[in-house]
Amino acid sequence: MSPNRIAARYWIESAFPLAQAAEVLAGEQSSGTFVRVPGETEELRERAGARVESIRELDESPTPSLPGAGAPPGAPPVYRRAEISVTWPVENLGPSLPNLMATVAGNLFELKQFSGLKLLDMTLPDDFRQAYPGPAFAVAGTRRLAGVERLPLIGTIIKPSIGMNPRETAAMVEQLTAGGIDFIKDDELQSDGPYCPFAARVHAVMDVLNRHADRTGKKVMFAFNLTGEVDQMRLRHDQVLAAGGTCVMVSVNGAGLAGVSALRRHSQLPIHGHRNGWGMFDRSPAIGMSYRAYQKFWRVAGVDHLHVNGLRNKFCESDESVIASARECLTPMFPPPGPDFTILPVFSSGQTAAQAADTFRALGSADLIFACGGGIMGHPDGIGAGVAAVRQAWEKALAG
Amino acid sequence: MSPNRIAARYWIESAFPLAQAAEVLAGEQSSGTFVRVPGETEELRERAGARVESIRELDESPTPSLPGAGAPPGAPPVYRRAEISVTWPVENLGPSLPNLMATVAGNLFELKQFSGLKLLDMTLPDDFRQAYPGPAFAVAGTRRLAGVERLPLIGTIIKPSIGMNPRETAAMVEQLTAGGIDFIKDDELQSDGPYCPFAARVHAVMDVLNRHADRTGKKVMFAFNLTGEVDQMRLRHDQVLAAGGTCVMVSVNGAGLAGVSALRRHSQLPIHGHRNGWGMFDRSPAIGMSYRAYQKFWRVAGVDHLHVNGLRNKFCESDESVIASARECLTPMFPPPGPDFTILPVFSSGQTAAQAADTFRALGSADLIFACGGGIMGHPDGIGAGVAAVRQAWEKALAG
Numbered sequence: 001m002s003p004n005r006i007a008a009r010y011w012i013e014s015a016f017p018l019a020q021a022a023e024v025l026a027g028e029q030s031s032g033t034f035v036r037v038p039g040e041t042e043e044l045r046e047r048a049g050a051r052v053e054s055i056r057e058l059d060e061s062p063t064p065s066l067p068g069a070g071a072p073p074g075a076p077p078v079y080r081r082a083e084i085s086v087t088w089p090v091e092n093l094g095p096s097l098p099n100l101m102a103t104v105a106g107n108l109f110e111l112k113q114f115s116g117l118k119l120l121d122m123t124l125p126d127d128f129r130q131a132y133p134g135p136a137f138a139v140a141g142t143r144r145l146a147g148v149e150r151l152p153l154i155g156t157i158i159k160p161s162i163g164m165n166p167r168e169t170a171a172m173v174e175q176l177t178a179g180g181i182d183f184i185k186d187d188e189l190q191s192d193g194p195y196c197p198f199a200a201r202v203h204a205v206m207d208v209l210n211r212h213a214d215r216t217g218k219k220v221m222f223a224f225n226l227t228g229e230v231d232q233m234r235l236r237h238d239q240v241l242a243a244g245g246t247c248v249m250v251s252v253n254g255a256g257l258a259g260v261s262a263l264r265r266h267s268q269l270p271i272h273g274h275r276n277g278w279g280m281f282d283r284s285p286a287i288g289m290s291y292r293a294y295q296k297f298w299r300v301a302g303v304d305h306l307h308v309n310g311l312r313n314k315f316c317e318s319d320e321s322v323i324a325s326a327r328e329c330l331t332p333m334f335p336p337p338g339p340d341f342t343i344l345p346v347f348s349s350g351q352t353a354a355q356a357a358d359t360f361r362a363l364g365s366a367d368l369i370f371a372c373g374g375g376i377m378g379h380p381d382g383i384g385a386g387v388a389a390v391r392q393a394w395e396k397a398l399a400g
Numbered sequence: 401m402s403p404n405r406i407a408a409r410y411w412i413e414s415a416f417p418l419a420q421a422a423e424v425l426a427g428e429q430s431s432g433t434f435v436r437v438p439g440e441t442e443e444l445r446e447r448a449g450a451r452v453e454s455i456r457e458l459d460e461s462p463t464p465s466l467p468g469a470g471a472p473p474g475a476p477p478v479y480r481r482a483e484i485s486v487t488w489p490v491e492n493l494g495p496s497l498p499n500l501m502a503t504v505a506g507n508l509f510e511l512k513q514f515s516g517l518k519l520l521d522m523t524l525p526d527d528f529r530q531a532y533p534g535p536a537f538a539v540a541g542t543r544r545l546a547g548v549e550r551l552p553l554i555g556t557i558i559k560p561s562i563g564m565n566p567r568e569t570a571a572m573v574e575q576l577t578a579g580g581i582d583f584i585k586d587d588e589l590q591s592d593g594p595y596c597p598f599a600a601r602v603h604a605v606m607d608v609l610n611r612h613a614d615r616t617g618k619k620v621m622f623a624f625n626l627t628g629e630v631d632q633m634r635l636r637h638d639q640v641l642a643a644g645g646t647c648v649m650v651s652v653n654g655a656g657l658a659g660v661s662a663l664r665r666h667s668q669l670p671i672h673g674h675r676n677g678w679g680m681f682d683r684s685p686a687i688g689m690s691y692r693a694y695q696k697f698w699r700v701a702g703v704d705h706l707h708v709n710g711l712r713n714k715f716c717e718s719d720e721s722v723i724a725s726a727r728e729c730l731t732p733m734f735p736p737p738g739p740d741f742t743i744l745p746v747f748s749s750g751q752t753a754a755q756a757a758d759t760f761r762a763l764g765s766a767d768l769i770f771a772c773g774g775g776i777m778g779h780p781d782g783i784g785a786g787v788a789a790v791r792q793a794w795e796k797a798l799a800g
Contacts, residue, residue: 068716068718091593093592094591097629102591106589162431163440188506227498228496230661233658251498254500258628259659287684309510
């Protein structure tokens with residue numbers, strides 16, 4: 001592949017000849033349209049057209065995965081599946097994430113040629129690394145700020161997710177810090193509601209964390225959920241920074257690419273990316289976007305952490321998928337020299353000491369945030385014992 | 401429903417008792433979690449908990465629509481479908497679109513209780529109307545700027561979508577304006593690529609449109625695709641405004657809620673919302689978000705126009721779905737007094753004079769943009785004849 005082309009890999013399902021369906025996709029997403037238009041010269045197609053680079057046939061099905069697809073006239077249709085690779089000249093759009101979305105994940109999902117279409121992966125030319133600052137803290141910067149060298153950041157999520165006021169939240173943070181925790185995050189439902197205003201929560205929580213740091217030298221990292229409009233997010237970031245906080249959190253799907261990117265360009269703190277709503281993109285095998293493609297958008301936009309669920313989680317995601325997602329976060333997007341845009345995967349949902357060894361074995365790395373809820377808060381001997389149990393389990397895992 | 405609650409309606413599919421599955425959803429998206437946590441008092445649940453308001457059972461299936469779902473132990477599972485309504489106190493989040501997304505369309509898509517889950521609709525309390533400016537131009541403002549009183553705005557899309565430079569684009573605009581067109585838009589693939597830079601395109605195109613306006617008194621509306629990062633969008637908006645342009649266009653999924661909202665708060669021009677990527681949300685009946693729910697996010701964010709495809713379009717969307725979508729755009733989101741956030745639906749994809757009468761009959765309104773590509777550009781007697789044919793067809797449709 002030419003180094004200045006954008007590449008995307010798709011799973012497709014079509015009743016039409018696969019090469020023909022793939023060409024329609026490439027045309028619709030570049031210089032073509034349903035009919036050949038006068039201005040579409042050979043020179044223009046050569047310069048701006050998307051190219052189908054490969055088609056690898058898979059299985060077939062007598063029924064379509066999604067409604068609305070067409071089929072050629074004649075015999076009863078057979079729906080063939082394939083993985084295809086398509087490339088675009090980066091000059092069509094320039095290195096722009098919002099326009100990348102329109103190009104690789106735009107109108108193509110509605111094409112009649114397809115009874116299933118999923119974006120599996122994409123490879124971006126170096127132009128994107130030049131145009132975007134990418135993750136500022138990532139693994140090393142987060143470890144430095146949290147004061148955690150080898151083990152995962154042992155963390156938890158404030159629960160109940162929503163409904164506590166700033167004072168009650170701070171009281172819970174007091175217990176957690178006393179218990180020796182490294183990392184705490186707001187729930188994704190808690191940003192700046194009138195019952196728990198952001199500024200008051202930052203004030204109350206940071207008072208606890210700063211006093212704890214003064215006593216012990218350890219600044220527990222708290223990811224304050226600042227999700228909101230662009231100006232709100234910038235202001236809230238400044239409030240966290242001024243109060244001595246070390247992390248902000250954003251719901252990436254709610255803020256969107258331009259929102260997260262605007263936050264990144266303003267931020268002096270690690271950005272904890274929450275992927276709530278990800279299931280809408282990746283839960284169906286027949287439509288949407290795989291985590292592999294999804295997380296690349298957010299890494300370029302500049303998040304430092306991104307959620308991946310955890311082993312034996314309470315959601316519908318398989319362990320294989322969780323580990324594959326975490327590996328993706330730790331896999332360079334760009335070759336040396338220069339930043340590789342790796343980030344820290346966040347394990348959560350039903351995590352306890354029991355998953356530590358399996359997680360380390362499967363991932364082969366301790367570069368992660370390990371967020372336990374009930375595993376720490378529900379420990380029979382209290383929060384301190386819960387944190388100690390999880391940390392010990394990770395110590396043992398790393399020791400083999 | 402209480403006036404200060406957010407309501408959402410979902411299609412669900414579950415092997416678990418429906419009431420139980422619905423309660424899990426309500427809990428996960430508010431004060432609950434997988435286990436009852438100490439701080440979740442009755443008072444807190446009463447104040448912050450989401451409520452299942454209704455469950456209407458539909459059909460059932462022996463197989464799950466999506467993989468990954470659980471089932472109760474015992475007999476082979478049956479997957480029951482239902483429409484449910486869930487409400488939240490607006491105090492949980494405040495009137496914030498990015499946080500609304502996390503609340504009504506967040507982690508719930510991954511819950512093991514569901515083998516299918518789609519957000520069908522939502523109703524927002526007046527707080528959102530107070531917090532967001534909403535569409536600034538909508539139907540009346542767009543008609544005023546375009547100088548079109550009764551008929552739809554007859555429009556087209558620059559084709560080839562991508563690959564022409566500013567000079568070539570302006571030459572095409574020259575032909576279209578000479579042909580008497582009301583509205584032209586960039587393709588969603590064309591924003592600010594190095595081959596057709598935004599500023600140069602605005603300069604070249606507005607030179608044509610301004611000269612045409614000087615001669616004829618008619619300022620053709622051109623929707624310049626300014627999709628990009630927040631600061632880029634603001635700058636590009638200012639370039640369009642300074643050059644005398646009357647519309648900007650944004651790919652809403654690429655920019656995201658905070659991005660579109662930031663553009664709206666800066667903008668002095670109608671915002672043409674392009675929904676490319678919408679198929680990812682709505683094409684599957686088993687996962688995602690219906691257009692009815694989807695368009696409400698973007699109306700509150702402040703777009704003035706939003707795409708709906710068109711009758712007998714070249715994509716996979718049915719005519720019923722197209723008309724229902726267009727009706728949604730024209731249906732008030734809030735009761736009087738105050739702005740109702742209605743917007744102008746944009747018909748496109750395979751539109752010609754042949755669809756005018758059917759569109760008017762089905763929609764019962766001419767408040768729309770009618771964007772024809774081949775129907776105008778491919779007319780055997782030239783562009784002027786193509787525009788005239790479409791306009792005449794609409795005149796006849798309105799005359800009955």
